[in-house]
Amino acid sequence: MELTRAPFMPENPPGKPATWFTEYHGPGTGLTMKVLRTLYSAKSAFQEITLVETEDFGRVLLLDGIIQTTERDEFVYHEMLAHVPMCAHPEPGNVLIVGGGDGGCVREALRHETVEKVTLVEIDEMVVDCCREFLPGIAGGLDDPRVEVRVEDGVKFIEGCEEAFDVILVDSTDPVAMASPLTQVSFFRKAKRALKPGGLYAAQSQGPVFEGHRMRRITRRIRRVFPGAATYLANVPTYPGGIWSFALAPKSRRTDVRAKPRALPPDEKTHYYSPEVHAAAFTHPPYVAEILG
Amino acid sequence: MELTRAPFMPENPPGKPATWFTEYHGPGTGLTMKVLRTLYSAKSAFQEITLVETEDFGRVLLLDGIIQTTERDEFVYHEMLAHVPMCAHPEPGNVLIVGGGDGGCVREALRHETVEKVTLVEIDEMVVDCCREFLPGIAGGLDDPRVEVRVEDGVKFIEGCEEAFDVILVDSTDPVAMASPLTQVSFFRKAKRALKPGGLYAAQSQGPVFEGHRMRRITRRIRRVFPGAATYLANVPTYPGGIWSFALAPKSRRTDVRAKPRALPPDEKTHYYSPEVHAAAFTHPPYVAEILG
Numbered sequence: 001m002e003l004t005r006a007p008f009m010p011e012n013p014p015g016k017p018a019t020w021f022t023e024y025h026g027p028g029t030g031l032t033m034k035v036l037r038t039l040y041s042a043k044s045a046f047q048e049i050t051l052v053e054t055e056d057f058g059r060v061l062l063l064d065g066i067i068q069t070t071e072r073d074e075f076v077y078h079e080m081l082a083h084v085p086m087c088a089h090p091e092p093g094n095v096l097i098v099g100g101g102d103g104g105c106v107r108e109a110l111r112h113e114t115v116e117k118v119t120l121v122e123i124d125e126m127v128v129d130c131c132r133e134f135l136p137g138i139a140g141g142l143d144d145p146r147v148e149v150r151v152e153d154g155v156k157f158i159e160g161c162e163e164a165f166d167v168i169l170v171d172s173t174d175p176v177a178m179a180s181p182l183t184q185v186s187f188f189r190k191a192k193r194a195l196k197p198g199g200l201y202a203a204q205s206q207g208p209v210f211e212g213h214r215m216r217r218i219t220r221r222i223r224r225v226f227p228g229a230a231t232y233l234a235n236v237p238t239y240p241g242g243i244w245s246f247a248l249a250p251k252s253r254r255t256d257v258r259a260k261p262r263a264l265p266p267d268e269k270t271h272y273y274s275p276e277v278h279a280a281a282f283t284h285p286p287y288v289a290e291i292l293g
Numbered sequence: 294m295e296l297t298r299a300p301f302m303p304e305n306p307p308g309k310p311a312t313w314f315t316e317y318h319g320p321g322t323g324l325t326m327k328v329l330r331t332l333y334s335a336k337s338a339f340q341e342i343t344l345v346e347t348e349d350f351g352r353v354l355l356l357d358g359i360i361q362t363t364e365r366d367e368f369v370y371h372e373m374l375a376h377v378p379m380c381a382h383p384e385p386g387n388v389l390i391v392g393g394g395d396g397g398c399v400r401e402a403l404r405h406e407t408v409e410k411v412t413l414v415e416i417d418e419m420v421v422d423c424c425r426e427f428l429p430g431i432a433g434g435l436d437d438p439r440v441e442v443r444v445e446d447g448v449k450f451i452e453g454c455e456e457a458f459d460v461i462l463v464d465s466t467d468p469v470a471m472a473s474p475l476t477q478v479s480f481f482r483k484a485k486r487a488l489k490p491g492g493l494y495a496a497q498s499q500g501p502v503f504e505g506h507r508m509r510r511i512t513r514r515i516r517r518v519f520p521g522a523a524t525y526l527a528n529v530p531t532y533p534g535g536i537w538s539f540a541l542a543p544k545s546r547r548t549d550v551r552a553k554p555r556a557l558p559p560d561e562k563t564h565y566y567s568p569e570v571h572a573a574a575f576t577h578p579p580y581v582a583e584i585l586g
Binding site: 022025026027028029030031032033034055056057073076077139159209233235236241242243269270271272273274275277279280281283284285286287 | 315318319320321323324325326327347348349350366369415462487502526528529530534535536562563564565566567569570572573574576577578580
């Protein structure tokens with residue numbers, strides 16, 4: 001990752017340029033953030049891991065220079081990836097999370113009283129270690145006794161696992177390089193086999209503004225394997241276009257994933273998710289419906 | 294407006310830096326766009342007007358360096374500001390638009406068969422002229438025989454007008470300087486008087502991510518005058534945080550602005566608005582509900 005410098009910022013006194021990081025969403029569009037300091041920077045066997053403290057979004061985790069999560073807006077992505085499937089399931093007990101080494105989805109899944117076990121399968125141990133140290137508010141749930149953290153390849157894990165899950169959440173990086181196998185039909189078939197009857201699969205499925213082609217491709221592959229799959233949307237301010245999509249796919253096509261969701265325990269306060277948001281998130285603007293086809 | 298240069302872009306060949314424009318949303322956050330050329334740049338009596346051609350968003354109108362509208366995503370803002378109130382009204386005939394010199398709201402309002410007259414009151418004639426020349430796809434409706442373009446101060450117009458309107462849309466810049474009077478209680482009272490019985494007032498009301506304080510203040514003022522007011526949301530990719538809010542305020546508090554909307558004529562294809570999006574847009578994530586109080 002390059003930390004670019006933008007010395008023309010009005011708030012930077014002359015001769016004292018601040019460090020700015022820019023993530024490019026398209027050839028001519030980027031989100032730029034003022035970086036106060038870099039807390040962690042390392043190259044693992046899989047990717048470059050960078051943890052920076054920013055002016056507006058708190059601490060930000062970058063993998064290969066792409067924003068994965070920020071302290072300020074992580075609640076949107078994690079609540080929506082976890083609670084929509086978890087609340088669509090009548091009694092989620094055994095949960096598998098593939099990727100998501102920051103622990104955000106684990107934290108949210110644990111808020112459901114029915115959960116007995118959460119297995120996190122993350123390929124890159126250095127991501128887990130970095131987040132445990134620098135993002136304790138996100139990674140804190142990893143120490144819960146109900147959680148098992150396994151450092152291994154999610155594809156291999158799901159091929160070999162003898163367990164069956166009520167809910168499988170795939171919290172992966174963009175579907176290039178390392179994460180590409182997690183968006184293939186062969187993986188979706190294995191995930192479907194690893195679900196209990198009545199089980200639900202959910203995954204981030206890219207955004208419609210800059211990644212429409214990826215969103216369409218991934219969604220079509222998921223639907224080939226899970227004919228009952230549906231797409232829902234959320235506003236993630238730091239993701240390209242500010243809007244992100246998720247696929248919710250039931251093992252049985254007869255499961256209505258848009259049925260009235262089960263409620264979270266009343267003392268579990270959420271900031272983005274609510275039963276009303278759950279229902280509204282499945283509504284697509286016509287331009288999004290057109291991408292999905 | 295400054296067009297800043299970011300010479301560290303990987304896609305810029307060495308020695309040939311492209312021109313990039315950055316709009317700052319907070320002290321440490323910005324949206325940056327690659328500018329291919331500047332088509333128009335002038336200082337009117339009210340503001341700096343800049344029209345640039347960008348790599349990803351087509352032509353972009355900037356007022357005092359703030360993105361107002363882009364060819365690529367203008368449909369979201371204009372469809373949502375116009376069609377939610379227009380479809381919530383049983384028979385909008387006489388429409389007033391304050392601000393909105395680009396003509397986008399006029400274009401959308403004209404798609405309703407019941408509309409007999411649209412009055413656009415824009416303070417800055419140079420904005421209208423610039424958009425007529427460089428954004429014909431947005432401004433084209435201004436030449437419709439049902440449209441009257443008046444170059445004058447919206448506050449003074451509404452004080453002196455003898456007409457009454459079915460729908461008033463306020464499409465203003467951010468509530469600072471020139472646009473500040475359009476967010477005052479005194480203006481809302483005048484607008485309420487200028488509505489026919491059953492009439493509806495709508496306005497952009499800022500975004501929750503970076504302008505939460507403004508959104509809260511404006512919404513509270515609107516509610517003081519229009520007790521039946523409600524807030525709706527839309528994803529505008531080029532606005533701060535990618536999420537924007539609008540107030541829909543009925544003259545009579547007994548009007549249910551969330552009732553089933555009237556349909557647009559079937560041959561009027563929209564890209565963001567739909568009756569389902571209309572209904573879903575009034576759902577607020579808890580963090581937004583908290584801002585609104």
